Amino acid sequence: MSKKILELQNIKRAFIMGTETVHALRGVSFDVMAGEFVTIMGSSGSGKTTLLNTLGCLDKPTEGVYMLDGVNVGGLSRDELARLRNRKIGFVFQSYNLLPRTSALENVELPLFYNSSVSYDERKQKAIKALEAVKLADRLDHTPNQLSGGQQQRVAIARALVNEPVMILADEATGNLDTRTSYEIMALMQELNQVQGKTIVFVTHEPDIAAFSTRTVMLRDGKVVRDTPNENIRSAKEALASLPHSDDY
Amino acid sequence: MNILNLIRIAFKALQRNKLRAFLTMLGVIIGVASVIAMVAIGQGSKQSIQTQLSSMGSNMITVLPSSNVAGGARLGGSSVQTLTIDDVKALQKQAANISFISPAAISSGQSIFGAFNWPTTIYGVSPSYLDIRQWELTDGIPFSEEDVRASAKVCLIGQTVVTNLFPNGESPIGKIIRFNNLPFQVIGTLAAKGQSSFGQDQDDVILAPYTTVQKRILATIYFRTIYASAINESASDAATDEITAILRKTHRLRNSDENDFQVRTMAELISALSSTSNLLTILLTAIAGISLVIGGIGIMNIMYVSVTERTREIGLRMSIGARGIDILMQFLIEAIMISITGGLIGVALGITSAKLITIFLSWPTLVSESSIILSFAVCAFTGVFFGYYPAQKASRLDPIEALRYE
Secondary structure, eight states, rough: OEEEEEEEEEEEEEEEEEEEEEEEEEEEEEEEEEEEEEEEOHHHHHHHHHHHHHTTTTSSSSEEEETTTTEGGOOOOOOHHHHHHHHEEEEEOOOOOOOOOOOOHHHHHHHHHHHSSSSSHHHHHHHHHHHOOOOOOOGGGOOOSSSOOHHHHHHHHHHHHHOSSSSSEEETTTTTOOOOHHHHHHHHHHHHTTTOOEEEEEEEEHOOOOOOOTEEEEEEEEEEEEEEEEEEEEEOOHHHHHHHHHHOO | OHHHHHHHHHHHHHHHTHHHHHHHHHHHHHHHHHHHHHHHHHHHHHHHHHHHHHHHHTTTEEEEOOOOOEEEEOOOTTSOOOOOOHHHHHHHHTTTTTEEEEEEEEEEEEETTTTTEEEEEEEEEEEEHHHTOOOOEEOOOOOOOOHHHHTTOOEEOOHHHHHHHOOOOOOOOOOOOEEEEEEEEEEEEEOOOOTTTTOBBBBEEEEEEEEHHIIIOOOOBBBSSEEEESSSSGGGGHHHHHHHHHHHHTTTTTTTTTTEEEEEEEHHHHHHHHHHHHHHHHHHHHHHHHHHHHHHHHHHHHHHHHHHHHHHHHHHHHHHTTTTHHHHOOOOHHHHHHHHHHHHHHHHHHHHHHIIIIIIOOOOOOOOOHHHHHHHHHHHHHHHHHHHHHHHHHTTOEEEEHHHHH
């Protein structure tokens, strides 16, 4: 079970801005095993976003080795990276990034369009299954503007799940949501992690959210300053139940 | 990533913004429709000009006896008689580029009806003469081949003759007039043709079977002229060569002999006709080109704006696994779909408006297949050409920046 999904060895990333070189990552090393729920924390400027782009195969490190599910990302071309993103990674963004005026079902189907091994019928079935997994089976035909923020984010999670990726990569996925909805999303994430054994890497700056994960990696100035397993995992379901009922606004 | 998926993606993307897709299409629609309608009007006018020029006899060919030398002095044309009915029959049988042929035996004289008389010219011709001159009858019937065989004393009279012999407005049909004391029954009246381009009154004429005129008036076996019409203007030159060859044979001329006849065409009219139609074609092609380029620029413009507006969408698509080529193809297919759909609508609209122009403005129009095919091909080409640059721009976006684009 404990297969290495991510393996980072001394990852460095430098940007050249005019005459100056900015070192966003100065040697990051850690591994993520299958079935882990890792939060990556850090204040702004800590290199969080750069690390996320690297993990998401949107960017390549200047130095160091990044292995994703046994594939060395460093030597891949643009098109190979795209293929890797399609097959191995499910992105969940802060701002959902759903296509406007497009039904939930079609939004979820989208990644499968870029996977030619999936047939037309399979595509629809998989999308429905993914939407069922996020409890939106009754909203297949709704467009994003007919859905609440939490529901939109759940559609986005379904879209991340549909290609059966090895890892879900969430970027401040609760950043645009209120506390209650955030907890709902986290409860869903926990369920995906615990019940379905999905590996999740969750980038956030809220310590509150980090408490739901199994492990926290803390970044500062482009370096890992703390990497600790979470001894006391909080259940998002219980947290949700403990919220006062009058908390609607 | 197969092409069917790409087409679906592009189709859905267009569906998502129907108004924008339609507005983009509008340029193409108007471009194609105007090209088709313009060319239809042009072709229609060209055809009607052609018909009018033909009615003036632009495809008419005249065969005359040639000049001859008598005692060292060159005599003018028609000074000798060489053309006979055998020539006419040979031409009728052998010349492929001729649609109608008629001999003409011509005589001047005084026409008389009751108390009125008028000096005029009688043309002894065959029934085809009316086809060659594209001459209509206002009343009565034309004479027939039977009348020709029988040397019947029947005639058709021109409007000038009608006015001068029947000034009181009674119908000339069935009346007996006299020409050089020979009685003719009037069986039809000719439509007014007015003056010829040489200032000659074309209506001052009596038409009768050539046999009647030859035997009863002129007492000759020769014709003054043979009239023929080429199957169309462009066949005039071929017909001329054909006639020359045939007549040389029937006249048994040796290779060293000069022609004892001359063949004349309406070269001036023909060149006027072709220069008119060429001018129209050039004009319309220019309009066609301009409107299609404008349509194409419309596509490029909207596609360009669309790429900017959809930067986040592009970023998202890339993050979930779209390659550069997928994005490029998507935008290119969108552009092609817009231009082809717009092209189809434009073709329909163009044909419809050409028909409406004919119905409401009664301008002659002729929708030509080549204009449909050409404008459609050009609009598909502009779709690719003008869609490529924005599509390429989209495909080269950096996914990280595109995702964060506000």
